[in-house]
Structure formats: structure tokens, C-alpha cells
Amino acid sequence: MAAKLTDAERATLATTLPHWRMAEGRDAIVRDFKFIDFNAAWGFMSRVALLAEKQDHHPEWSNVYNRVQVLLTTHDAKGLSARDIALAHAIDAVAGS
Amino acid sequence: MAAKLTDAERATLATTLPHWRMAEGRDAIVRDFKFIDFNAAWGFMSRVALLAEKQDHHPEWSNVYNRVQVLLTTHDAKGLSARDIALAHAIDAVAGS
Numbered sequence: 001m002a003a004k005l006t007d008a009e010r011a012t013l014a015t016t017l018p019h020w021r022m023a024e025g026r027d028a029i030v031r032d033f034k035f036i037d038f039n040a041a042w043g044f045m046s047r048v049a050l051l052a053e054k055q056d057h058h059p060e061w062s063n064v065y066n067r068v069q070v071l072l073t074t075h076d077a078k079g080l081s082a083r084d085i086a087l088a089h090a091i092d093a094v095a096g097s
Numbered sequence: 098m099a100a101k102l103t104d105a106e107r108a109t110l111a112t113t114l115p116h117w118r119m120a121e122g123r124d125a126i127v128r129d130f131k132f133i134d135f136n137a138a139w140g141f142m143s144r145v146a147l148l149a150e151k152q153d154h155h156p157e158w159s160n161v162y163n164r165v166q167v168l169l170t171t172h173d174a175k176g177l178s179a180r181d182i183a184l185a186h187a188i189d190a191v192a193g194s
Contacts (some may be wrong), residue, residue: 036154038146038150039150039181040150042146046143049135049139052135053135053136053139057160058135058162060160060161061159061160062155062157062158062160063156063158063159064155065155065156083102088100
């Protein structure tokens with residue numbers, strides 16, 4: 001069972017994951033992505049789907065044409081855990097940022 | 098440019114697309130899907146992505162683990178058009194219903 005991030009761990013997020021923000025009203029982080037078209041957005045999502053399956057930790061996400069919103073939280077922990085941070089870093093690497 | 102569905106066309110939807118409902122506050126149709134796991138949900142989404150790209154008409158959709166919500170509307174028409182109905186039928190075929 002994953003443990004919620006400590007305050008000290010949370011304090012580093014703005015530096016280590018600068019493209020992510022806290023979700024409104026939830027203990028979760030969110031990042032918005034914009035691509036050139038659906039093909040590119042779907043390519044990104046496909047890579048993230050494989051990462052998620054490999055880490056056995058899945059995003060809550062939505063797609064509208066060239067836009068993708070990814071929200072990460074850990075249901076077991078009822079909030080942000082190290083698993084979200086690991087997946088966020090892997091997603092950032094796929095996104096090339 | 099796609100034309101909005103007429104009232105007569107809308108009247109048939111409950112019969113021809115019984116698994117879809119009108120979206121709240123938008124001229125759009127929505128269907129919720131539940132699968133056994135993320136693998137199955139992603140397989141479904143991958144098939145729909147190919148359909149959407151082929152029809153050059155894309156859903157607004159979200160996924161949380163084994164659940165997928167698909168919303169169809171036509172931005173050009175500022176509402177439901179025949180393109181949404183065609184895509185909904187194709188998605189129903191993929192979903193096996």
C-alpha cells in the first residue's frame with residue numbers, strides 16, 4: 001500500500017515537476033499537453049499507456065483532438081504518493097520536457 | 098461543413114443509439130463503457146482512435162483505469178451532426194453492442 005507524500009516531499013514538487021500543478025479540490029497533480037494533431041496526441045497517449053501498465057499505476061486522463069490532460073493520484077493512498085511522482089517523471093520524459 | 102441534426106433525426110436516436118444519452122448542458126451524446134481492466138479499456142480506445150482518425154472526426158473522451166467515457170459533438174456544426182451518429186454506430190460496433 002502506497003503512503004501519501006510527506007510535506008517535505010510535496011515542497012520539492014514545484015522544482016522537480018515544474019510543469020505539473022495541484023488539481024483543484026483533490027490531492028492530485030495535473031498536466032496539460034498540446035500536440036500538433038490527434039495523431040501526435042494519440043502517439044503520446046500510447047506511450048504513456050505502456051508506461052502506466054508497466055508501472056501498474058494508471059492516470060486519469062482525457063483527450064480532445066490535439067489536447068491531453070493527465071491527472072495523477074493514488075487511490076490506495078487516497079492522495080499523492082511516490083508512485084504518482086515516478087509516473088509523472090516518466091511522462092515528462094516521453095513528452096520531451 | 099456539417100449541419101446540425103434536425104428534430105426528426107434527433108427523435109430516432111433513443112431507438113437507433115440506445116446506449117447513448119444527451120450530455121448535460123451541451124448538444125452532444127455520451128456513452129460510458131466499463132471493461133475488465135486497463136488493458137481492455139485501452140484496446141477499445143485504440144480501436145476507436147483508428148476509427149476516429151479514418152473518419153477525421155474525433156471524440157472527447159476520458160479514461161480512468163477500466164472506465165472510458167466518450168462524448169461526441171461536431172465543433173463545426175456547434176452541435177450534433179450526422180458525423181457523430183456515424184461515429185457512435187462505429188463505436189457501438191467495436192464495443193460489441
